[in-house]
Amino acid sequence: MGTGATTVSAAEPERTSSSLPAIQFVFTGNHGKDVITDMTREDSIYLDASYFDGMKNGAEVLDAYARVAGRITYIEFGEDSIQINNWTDLKALAGLLHSAEDLL
Numbered sequence: 001m002g003t004g005a006t007t008v009s010a011a012e013p014e015r016t017s018s019s020l021p022a023i024q025f026v027f028t029g030n031h032g033k034d035v036i037t038d039m040t041r042e043d044s045i046y047l048d049a050s051y052f053d054g055m056k057n058g059a060e061v062l063d064a065y066a067r068v069a070g071r072i073t074y075i076e077f078g079e080d081s082i083q084i085n086n087w088t089d090l091k092a093l094a095g096l097l098h099s100a101e102d103l104l
Contacts, residue, residue: 027082028100035083041092046100051077058097062090 022042027034029048036045047061055061066075073084073093087093 026100026103031080033081035085037085039084039087041096044096044098045082046098046103049099049101052099057094059094061097062094066090
């Protein structure tokens, strides 16, 4: 990880979908370069509403900003990025991606 990178993960020991409640990962403003190490299909990602400008849903955001390389999904917004380790299913991820405005 480069300077300014943040690794985001749940508490140890390693969690399973049945061991801990779903996590809401929230990224707003200039969040820098972040890494999610333990995303599950029960979790959600909330992005700054500006990333949704002109887009209807998470699938459109991913079409514009995401790529998969190996077993990692990268969502890149210029200087800000989110790396999701061990995740390659963009279709499933689209359903877990929301605007941070939805939290209000």
